[in-house]
Amino acid sequence: MTQYSESETLIADSAAAFFEQAGGVDRVRRIRDKWPAFDRAAWEEIVGMGWLGMLAPESKGGLELGIREAVVLLENIGRSIPVEPVVGAITAAFILAKCDTDEADNLLADLMGGEKIILPVGKDEKKSGIDLEIINDAVNGRTGSVADMHGADAFLVWIGGKDNAGLYVVEKNTTGVDVKYHETVDGGSVGCLIFKNVDPSKLKILSRENMSREDFSDAGDVLCLGNAALMLGLMKTALEITTEYMKTRQQFGSPIGSFQALQHRTASLYVAMISSRALVYEACRAFGSERQSLACRAAKARSAESTMALVKECIQFHGAIGFTDECDIGLYFRRAMALSAAGGNPSECRRRYAEIRGDLTRSAC
Amino acid sequence: MLRPESDGEVKFRLEVRNWLKENLSADLRDLTFRPLPEKILPWCRKLYDQGWIAPHWPKSAGGMGATPVQQVILIEELALAGAPDAPAQGLNHIGPLLIKLGSDEQKKRHLPSILKSDVIWCQGYSEPNAGSDLTSLRTKADIDGDELVINGHKIWTSWAQHAHWMFALVRTGGGSSNREGITFVLIDMASDGITRRPIENIARDEEFCEVFLDDVRVPISNVVREIGQGWSVATTLLNEERIRIGGPVHALRAMAKLRAMARYRPESMDSRIADQLARAEIEVEALTASYLDSLERFEKGESDGSDSSYLKILGTETTQFIHDIAMDIAGDEGARRVPITTNELTADFSEMFLQSMRLPIYGGSNEIQRSILAGRVLHLPRG
Numbered sequence: 001m002t003q004y005s006e007s008e009t010l011i012a013d014s015a016a017a018f019f020e021q022a023g024g025v026d027r028v029r030r031i032r033d034k035w036p037a038f039d040r041a042a043w044e045e046i047v048g049m050g051w052l053g054m055l056a057p058e059s060k061g062g063l064e065l066g067i068r069e070a071v072v073l074l075e076n077i078g079r080s081i082p083v084e085p086v087v088g089a090i091t092a093a094f095i096l097a098k099c100d101t102d103e104a105d106n107l108l109a110d111l112m113g114g115e116k117i118i119l120p121v122g123k124d125e126k127k128s129g130i131d132l133e134i135i136n137d138a139v140n141g142r143t144g145s146v147a148d149m150h151g152a153d154a155f156l157v158w159i160g161g162k163d164n165a166g167l168y169v170v171e172k173n174t175t176g177v178d179v180k181y182h183e184t185v186d187g188g189s190v191g192c193l194i195f196k197n198v199d200p201s202k203l204k205i206l207s208r209e210n211m212s213r214e215d216f217s218d219a220g221d222v223l224c225l226g227n228a229a230l231m232l233g234l235m236k237t238a239l240e241i242t243t244e245y246m247k248t249r250q251q252f253g254s255p256i257g258s259f260q261a262l263q264h265r266t267a268s269l270y271v272a273m274i275s276s277r278a279l280v281y282e283a284c285r286a287f288g289s290e291r292q293s294l295a296c297r298a299a300k301a302r303s304a305e306s307t308m309a310l311v312k313e314c315i316q317f318h319g320a321i322g323f324t325d326e327c328d329i330g331l332y333f334r335r336a337m338a339l340s341a342a343g344g345n346p347s348e349c350r351r352r353y354a355e356i357r358g359d360l361t362r363s364a365c
Numbered sequence: 366m367l368r369p370e371s372d373g374e375v376k377f378r379l380e381v382r383n384w385l386k387e388n389l390s391a392d393l394r395d396l397t398f399r400p401l402p403e404k405i406l407p408w409c410r411k412l413y414d415q416g417w418i419a420p421h422w423p424k425s426a427g428g429m430g431a432t433p434v435q436q437v438i439l440i441e442e443l444a445l446a447g448a449p450d451a452p453a454q455g456l457n458h459i460g461p462l463l464i465k466l467g468s469d470e471q472k473k474r475h476l477p478s479i480l481k482s483d484v485i486w487c488q489g490y491s492e493p494n495a496g497s498d499l500t501s502l503r504t505k506a507d508i509d510g511d512e513l514v515i516n517g518h519k520i521w522t523s524w525a526q527h528a529h530w531m532f533a534l535v536r537t538g539g540g541s542s543n544r545e546g547i548t549f550v551l552i553d554m555a556s557d558g559i560t561r562r563p564i565e566n567i568a569r570d571e572e573f574c575e576v577f578l579d580d581v582r583v584p585i586s587n588v589v590r591e592i593g594q595g596w597s598v599a600t601t602l603l604n605e606e607r608i609r610i611g612g613p614v615h616a617l618r619a620m621a622k623l624r625a626m627a628r629y630r631p632e633s634m635d636s637r638i639a640d641q642l643a644r645a646e647i648e649v650e651a652l653t654a655s656y657l658d659s660l661e662r663f664e665k666g667e668s669d670g671s672d673s674s675y676l677k678i679l680g681t682e683t684t685q686f687i688h689d690i691a692m693d694i695a696g697d698e699g700a701r702r703v704p705i706t707t708n709e710l711t712a713d714f715s716e717m718f719l720q721s722m723r724l725p726i727y728g729g730s731n732e733i734q735r736s737i738l739a740g741r742v743l744h745l746p747r748g
Contacts, residue, residue, distance in 0.1 A: 002658055003667055243743050258746040263739035270738055271675045275655045279647075282367050282654035289369035298367070298647045350643040357646065 002281045004072060011069055012076040018049060019080035025328050028081055028335075032187030038151030043084055047114035051086065055094040055222070060105060061112055062097065067222070068284040071229040075280075078233025081335040083188040085148040087226035088119040095120055095156055095219050096206065099167060104206040107154070107169060116153040118169070120219050121146050121193060122343070123158070131213065132195060134161030139198040147227075147342035150181050150189040156206070157193065158213055164200055167207040167216060174198065185334040190342070221293050223343040224300035228280050231307040231339050235273045238332040242266070242314040249319075262317060269313055272306040279303070294356050301349035304340035311336040366437050366653050378438045384415065385446040395447035395625075397704055397716035398570055402485060402527045409451050409482035419456055419480055421609070426464045426472075427480050433660035437613070437653060444617035447711070452524060455479040455486040457609045459532045459551075462602050466589055471551070475530070489519040489533030489552070489576060490599070496521075497733050499534070500543035500596065504578060506535040506550065508585070508592070513537070513550060515558075515581040521727075525574035526563045528554050534599055537592050547595035551587040558582075568719035604673045608663060610728045611676025613653045615721070619687035620649055622713050626691045629705070629712035633694045641690045648683045655679060671742045674734040681724035681731060688718045 004012055022042055023030070031039055046052070054070045056062025070090060077086060089111060096108040096118070110116040122144035123131050132141050143157055155170045172179050176198040181191025207215070243266065246257030256262060279299050286295035311333040315322040322329050344352065370378065393400065393408055400408075412418040420436045422428020431439070460479045463472055478484040495502035504517025515535055525531065531552045540546040552559075558581040563571040590598050623645060627634060659672040692699045692714075701714040725731040739745045 003662065239743075243745060247744075247746060254748070255746045258748040260736070260748055263743075263745050263748075264732065264735040266743055266745065267678075267735035267738040270743060271678050274675055275651045275679050278655040278658045279651040281658065282650070285368035291367050291369065295367040295650075298650050301644075302647050302651050347640060350640055350647065353647065354639055354643040357643070 002277060008069060008072045011072050014049070015051075015073050015076035016079055018045075019077060019082055022080075022082075024080050025331050028083065028187060028331055031083060035183055035187055036150045036181075036189065039084070040151075042082075043117065043151070044114050046084060046086065047112065050112075052089045052093050053108075053112045054090050056097040056108060056112070060097050060108055062093065062108075066284075067225065067287040068281070070222075071225060071280060071284055074226050074229035075233045075236075078230035079237045081186070081234055081237075081332060083148055083186055083335070083338075085117065085119055085152065087223060087230065088146070088148065088152075089117065090226065091219050091222045092118045092120050092156055094222055095167070095216055098215060099206045099208065099211070101206055101208055103169075103204055107206070117151050118154045118156060119146055119149055119152045120156045120223070121170075122220055122223075131158055131160045134159060134164060134200050137200065139195045139200055139203075141195055143193045143195075145190055145192050145343075146181075147184075147190050147338065148188040149179070149191050152179075155179075155193060158216055159200065159203075160213070161200070164205065165213075166205045166209075166211065168200075168203045168205055170203060174203065184338045186331070186338040188338050190338070218292060220343070221287070221296035224296040224349065225280065225283055225287070227339050227342050228276075228283075228296075228299045228303040231303045231336065232273075232277050232280055234332055234336055234339065235269075235276075235303075235307050235310050238311055238314050238329060238336075239266075239269060239273060241329055241332070242317050246317055256317070265313055266317070269306075269310045272309060276303040276306040294353060297344070297349040297353040297356070300344060301346040301353065304346045304349070307336045308340050366434070366441065366657070367650055368434075368657075370434070370438075374434055374438060377435060378442060381417070381439060381442040382446070385442060385448065388415075389446050389448055393449050395621075395704075395706070395711035395713075396449050397711075397713045397720070398568075399450045399452070399572070405449055405451060406482050406485075408449060412451075413481055418482065419460070422456075422460065422464065422480075426460075426476060433657050433664070436660065437657060440612060440614050441617060444614065444621055447621060450618075451482075452485055453609075454488050454523070454528075454532075455482075455484065458488060458602075458606055459486050459530075461605060462532070462598070463589070465602060466598055468586075468589075470586065471589065475551070484529045485524060485527050487522050487525040487528035487531045487554075487574075487576075489522055489525075489531045491521045492518060493520050497730050500547070502534055502536060502547070504533070504535045506537050506548060506583075508537070509582075511585050513548070513583045513585060513588070515550075515552070515578045515583060517578050519576040519578070521564075521573050522561075522576050523573045523727075525554070525561050525576050526571065530554055531576070532589075534595050537595075539593060544596040546593055547599075548592045549589045549595035549598040550583055551589065552578075552581065552583050553587075556581050556583065566720075567722055568716055570720065572720075572723075604668060604670045605663065607673030607677050607728060608656070608659050608668075611652075611659075611673060611678075611680035612656050613649060613680065613683075615684040615724060616649050616652055616680060616687060619684045619691070619717065619721070620645060622717055623687050623691040623694070625710040626694050626712055628710055629707075630694055630696060630698075633696055638690075638694060641693070645687045645690055648686060652676075652679055652683045671738060674729075674737045674742075677728060677734050678725075678731050678738075684724055685721050688721050692718055 053062030058064040096104045111118045176196045178194040181189040283295035283299040321327050419428035420431035424430035506513040506515045537548040538546045558579040560577040562575045662668045704713040
């Protein structure tokens with residue numbers, strides 16, 4: 001199993017310890033019951049750790065670390081299944097830093113200082129990836145989906161058009177913009193922005209004039225890889241909880257973990273988990289190369305499938321208690337559902353993968 | 366492989382690709398069975414002359430001393446070109462074992478001939494009553510002066526009918542457990558008293574044999590390490606050997622076959638099959654990433670010995686998964702026996718599919734590997 005360097009171990013330990021001290025899964029339970037209230041106090045503490053600027057340059061107040069360090073961080077955050085939009089916020093900071101304009105730098109400072117929660121919004125994949133567009137001085141239509149958006153104050157949206165195409169910040173109370181979200185099973189949310197005759201001159205543009213849609217295309221890759229990393233941590237903890245249970249729960253006079261039928265299925269989960277982990281860390285190596293998007297979609301698709309397969313078996317191995325709300329394993333199951341769907345579910349990631357890969361049947365390696 | 370390649374690696378990939386274009390003749394491409402020795406050995410010799418026959422052997426032993434990435438590049442390019450399956454018992458098993466544990470004389474005698482592919486090796490481990498439960502093996506070796514006299518019965522011995530040498534586990538007696546009293550010995554297959562009976566497998570291929578040993582006399586100098594240390598000799602390199610079994614070789618060959626099948630039956634292509642193709646590719650990338658990760662940690666001495674078990678399961682089951690998709694695309698032709706070769710491609714319907722049924726069984730069945738993971742990695746209680 002890929003091992004951490006010394007500095008990565010520090011990141012991993014601080015992330016794992018932080019969320020345990022913040023209340024671990026008990027906090028996740030409490031949040032769930034107060035939805036759509038957002039745990040601002042926890043968010044401020046997360047902000048205080050400096051993690052949101054993980055991928056932003058030091059000159060802009062970030063930590064200027066690499067994608068691998070971000071994955072190490074998120075893998076260990078994922079162990080405690082928090083629903084705060086850390087991946088989205090890290091991606092937003094990454095995007096804002098790219099703009100290199102005063103407007104973007106100010107927002108970046110707000111985001112990293114905890115003043116504002118800002119999340120990136122993708123294109124509407126349901127409509128084969130169409131961006132919002134300025135037509136006759138108005139913006140109409142819906143964006144792609146955003147996960148865990150109910151606490152967000154503003155969103156980063158690419159809006160196309162003949163003139164004034166660019167990356168915009170859209171505050172949640174903008175006239176004509178409906179921030180529409182639904183509760184998800186884990187206490188998070190999923191939704192989108194709906195634009196109705198929005199006057200683009202009322203929106204703030206963040207990108208420079210010479211920037212194109214392509215300059216922001218890797219935001220989707222960071223989201224994919226980040227969510228995949230969260231799922232690695234989720235799998236690790238869910239499997240630990242389950243194997244511990246299998247060592248103590250007795251039936252027929254023996255711990256159920258001694259039964260070969262269950263041992264072999266557990267081993268299969270381990271194989272799926274560990275190989276997804278290798279793929280996620282391989283995608284970190286591909287980050288910044290021409291295979292970046294391909295690798296990130298592969299990592300998300302594979303991790304999401306492994307995660308769902310794993311948590312299903314975890315419930316099964318717990319038996320009836322696993323089906324109760326009281327049992328923590330169910331929290332992992334529900335978070336897995338949300339993360340698997342967020343930012344492109346496995347089918348969607350494979351569709352994108354195939355699209356990027358071109359015609360699989362003709363191309364070589 | 367998803368990671369970007371260095372300039373040197375890109376150059377190496379191109380060198381391999383171009384060399385294969387010129388040197389891999391049409392009669393050796395896209396074969397669904399391993400070709401007979403008279404055909405495969407000259408091919409191995411060509412790879413030897415090129416310096417690529419043993420990428421994973423250290424340079425000091427005559428190998429290429431290749432990095433994990435170079436090894437994967439070779440595997441990928443060979444699979445892409447449709448290169449044939451080379452006999453592996455010498456290069457992947459006894460060779461590395463002798464490099465680490467053999468006497469100077471044993472190394473001098475055997476390593477050069479393995480590299481040059483002058484000699485075919487077979488593995489004499491399994492017996493009729495010792496498969497997954499290998500330590501219950503009963504082939505007996507009595508010490509007579511400076512010789513061992515061996516009597517017994519080995520089975521499922523791949524390519525024994527062609528082999529010049531066998532490395533075998535035999536029982537020399539003594540010790541309180543089954544693991545003690547086992548000896549690791551090199552047997553010249555030309556010795557008197559050896560009878561080989563090929564067994565036709567499910568793919569109608571005589572890939573393995575039964576081997577009967579009747580009073581076969583072997584000099585004690587052919588014992589690797591000491592008499593009675595055979596179990597530790599055999600298991601010392603087990604992790605490394607199984608990491609190689611878990612490499613992406615078979616999965617990549619299956620992938621090449623799957624692509625050919627998709628070209629042969631374009632009418633089968635729809636969004637569901639497109640999704641399955643993407644899934645197959647992603648599975649191969651997950652396998653390749655796992656393999657690279659294991660090799661890299663193995664080289665740094667960080668492998669904990671469980672990698673080989675998970676890779677064996679992953680590599681073999683990924684291969685079967687890909688064959689399943691190819692069978693799906695083949696539609697009503699899925700059970701056709703003989704492959705079709707056109708100007709552009711070879712469409713194999715059933716042969717590799719049938720051959721692949723051995724993968725989860727050989728080299729320690731996948732059930733044994735799962736039990737190892739359950740005990741050693743997941744620490745589940747013993748049943």
